[in-house]
Amino acid sequence: METFAAAAPQLSAASTHGSPSVSCDSPGTPLLSATTDGRLAQPPAPSSVPAACLACRSKHLKCDGSTPCSRCLSSNTYCEYVASRRGYKGPRRNTAHNPNKRHASSSPPSYVGSAESYTVPMPVLLGQPSASPLAPPCAGSFNTAGMVLQEQSPISYATPSPLNIPLYRSPFASGMDANALALTTALAPDMPSAPTLADRCFEAFYHFFHPGHPFVLPQEFFLRMVKDGSAPNLNVVMAAMRYIGCLYVDGGVTLQNYRDEALRLCYLPSTPKDGFLIQALLILIIGLDGEANQPKARELLADCERLALEIDLNKREFAAMHGRGKPVLEESWRRTWWDLYVCDGMIAGVHRVTKFLLFPIHADVGLPCEEHEYHSGRIPQPAYMEDFEDQAFSGDDREFSSFAYRIAAIRVLGRFMYMPPIMFASDDGINRVEALLSNWRMHLPDSKRDDLSKNCQLDEMMFQAHFIVHACTIMLHQPHSQLDTTPTQAVNSCAAHRPAPSGDMFNAHTRHTITAACEISRMLTQAVPILQHTHFFTCVVTLSSIVHLSKWALYMVVDDCGADSEDDLRQQIRLNIGGLSRMSRVWKGAAVAWQQVRGVAQEIYRGKKAQEITPTFWVGFTQEQMLTSISADEEIMGEFGVNQAGALGGPTQG
Template sequence: MSSATTSSNSPTQFNDGTGATTPGLSSGSSDGKGSQPPPPPSVPAACLACRSKHLKCDGMTPCSRCLSSNSECIYVASRRGYKGPRRNPAANPNKRHASDSPPVSTNGDSCPMLLGHTPVQVPVTTMSVSGFNPAIILPQADPASPYSGPPGGLASLQVFRNPFLANHAASRPMGLATTPPTQQMPTLPERCFEAFYHFFHAGHPFVLPREQMLRLLNDGKTQLDAVATAMRWIGSLYIDAGPARAIYLDEAIRLCYLPSTPKDGFLVQALLLIIIGLDGSCQQERARELLADCERIALEINLNTRSFAAMHGGGNAVIEESWRRTWWDLYVCDGMIAGVHRVTNFLLFDIAADVALPCEEHEYLTGDIPQPMYMEDFDDQIFSGEDRPFSSFAYRIAAARNLGRFMRTPITLFPGDENVAKIESLLTNWRIHLPESKRHNINKKCKLDEMMFQGHFITHACSIMLHQPLSQLDSSPTRAVTSCAPHRPVATGQEFNVHTQHTVTAAYEISQMITMPVPVLSHTHFFTCVVTLASIVHLSKWALYFIHDEEDLRQQIRLNIGALTKISDVWKAADTACGQVKGVAQEIYRAKKAQQINPAFWVGFTQEQMISSINADEGIMAEFDGMLAVTQGQ
């Protein structure tokens, strides 16, 4: 039969537009089954020469057109529309063969990952993010499921892994799940526990790392009840815990003073956490009472000795490191409380201790504890010729020790006192002998090094306390700033001296620490009083009759107020300090405005400088007024 002949009972040849014909089914056949024979195999229907000229080819070899034109007649099988043999078309109509191309969807909202399937209309209420459950959308394998899907069901849909599920759940198709996945919300104690490690632990890293602590808690060790409750109270300060916050504090203190609570390192840890939290919550008197008890217990159990860690570590190097860190963090906190509040006298500075120095933070968190070194090694490193790396925690301890030495120095009454030079030598030696990796507050992984951060601000604060009484900055305008320590009167002077330069430089460095690319709440709350101390210096300088860098100084004051405002989200002490600093700034501004009324004030100013100074003053005071309004409205 020729290619041009057709019949109702024979396969129909459809022209593909190039002269080629494609086998198909006649209009009288509804499927590929029945009495009709299977379609013949595909054969070349047009040669390349006829195809290129869009002419009909007779299919002969060679064809009549090539024969007449004396052309080379070549046949190549056409693949247009060919999908291979279909032995079982009804088995899976949605199955994509290797030769298929993804069909183009006519619905602009359909997902391209569904490979052309008809989009399923899902109620909007089932797609809320908070209550998303794939089991609501996809039917369960259980035939008794009350879900009734659209005609044909959704069982044939090709599903994909959900990246938001746990690894074990994401490894199997959702359509094959026998039970719907559930998301169990963490309890309030769990949230507080996680908040402790997320926000607080890096600033005072003496409690065991999270995994180690969870392991001990799961073992049901009762001596951990006090420290675990204290940790939850600290964590509750960073989240919305409601009345549970006060309950955790009362319970933590009760557990610490129970007769059945053993006097051990965990009790010292619990008390130290409570002390830090109370100090930042404007309960300094109560914190000092607990500090005295904590120090007494630490000395009774010999926490300050080299042998304590080995005797009570149970052969666990991480627990031994935790005991060493507990003593040294108690030492540093005792010094910072004494330095910023100037009420206590840094008792532990005079206590003999031969506890090994802590290791680096990443070593502690990973459990890779190196051979410990001691303070003697730290002091002799210049003279011994041994190039030993010491941890950031060790430099933090050395900074606190310099603070203790300053506090034991008699009060100076005149600038030429040799004791001032001795303390300044200690502070300068701490700075210039830092290794390159410790000179900044960023570690090798470009993350904040909180231990070095604290070491630097302790040194800057010590420099201010050493030089401010001998400077030429009149402190009387800042006498209202007493949130951290009582006012220290400093007489005014006519010109800057070297002590004034030391004081101003240290205050500037503290303000620059605020600009670190990390949340200010990631620092210990003791940073509050250090920022307040720097603010007193800035305000004292701003109160002078005339200064050349007034615009830069105003920016430093604005920076400090912003930091205190942010820290006050958690720590009440920062809120009190912030209000006092802003109040003093307003008083100084009013005094400077009154001076500007006097024409003698503007002697030496150009008109442009006068306008610039007035606009700058108006701008900063408008910002201060806005901050005060927000604070009062809270």
């Protein structure tokens, strides 16, 4: 059997132009020759080379000029050449450029030719297996498959994977000239171009916004439909998505351009009145409401609801008729109706200006599936609202999706909003709504009692369901509690102030109100990015802050949580202010609420400090309790001052 051996190509000193001299057509000059007794003859001594690698140069050793050299191959060290600048005096003037002349600043010579005619050697990494320095293949040369180089085992003959290892150093950091830079460019893989602002906005939409309102097609399926061009109205949805994404990536003046373009496309006479237009309008409604442009959001909401009923989006057969035989698209239509339903209820609940118009509308649309099923495209047979409500009596022990519990929570809020006005604390209407809220909580399966999924990821649908129930509890019980809301009348960014009488006979309502407010504050402690929550959480945190501030404004805190209850209350207020501050980086409505809540907290604090001047205030306090209280007051006031100084420039986008 024939045996082949090869060695690294040597740079010939006799080359006139500094190019490597490799003989490919002369069989009489082999790289390795055999003697008459069968032994391999030693290769000739290497001639002088124009440059040495850094490793050999630092050890003052002779380098053979290969890439990589034999010494670096044997020691598995990084082989790198840096052009020598010995004798370089700068470019000469008035001299014609000679392309065949090698200057002192040139890098080691490299092969020039078609990329298909040879393989460029890969640089050797420190601590990685050596790569083979292949010479340009000769015409009719032998096959190099399975070829093993000297001092190298077959296992180590592998090019390191470039996925997680930086193969190339910066050419500017090592002082490479134009020739070396060209070689580095030839070696480097094709790098993708930097994403445009529109691409970044599109990605931000799916990363930040879509988890909170997952009615648009999952990203993979959406891009697939855009590519095949089967839905021409997707450009309207794309325009709305870029507008929302621009809120997160700080598009500057581009934000207004994206918003105007999305609105223009939605109201073009040529735009088809279909489900995709509903999706685009719903995205715009949520964004405009978060930007504190509530009148425009309500205007679009009325148009969106009217259009949804015109095209029968609330009917069961709509998904099948317009799903084009794609289960994931049918699921998207079901989600579009229910998210419009939920957002209508949220806007009515947190702003208390509109009526939950879709609540009395008959809808037999199937309930959405779980989020992981939607994103994977494995859509199960949908259940329906009657299945959910009759579960306790039918004996069906199935577990419904988190989206279904979110819908059930907003339906409780709708029942409360459509009740006649409750004038007295003993009204039976309060007991009926409280029974609905208690039933919702008690019939939750164990997997839905937390805001995290089974793999400890945020379950945004259950997160929203829980804060809807807590907000409904506050709206039900706060007007009949002993918490006077007069000190917080300046907090009106989400809803106008509604005076609530105070008295000593409504302690049960006070307990419900305080408990719900504390649960909302606790939701801020979840180890999840707060900007991935829906912006409606802003108004829920503001509602919780009103309760905390009303309680703090009392002369004595009405709670039996122990001696440290006031300190705990102040920490809750700080937690809410921090959450609003965080959300204000994206949402203007959160920035307004943040400033109002912080301002009321400062006023209450100053009033309490004025009370402390009187000696009677400290009756019953030990010296340690006095020092602790003063220290805590100074800390919280200092934080308010820092927040106020940081807010002078307005909220930053993030």
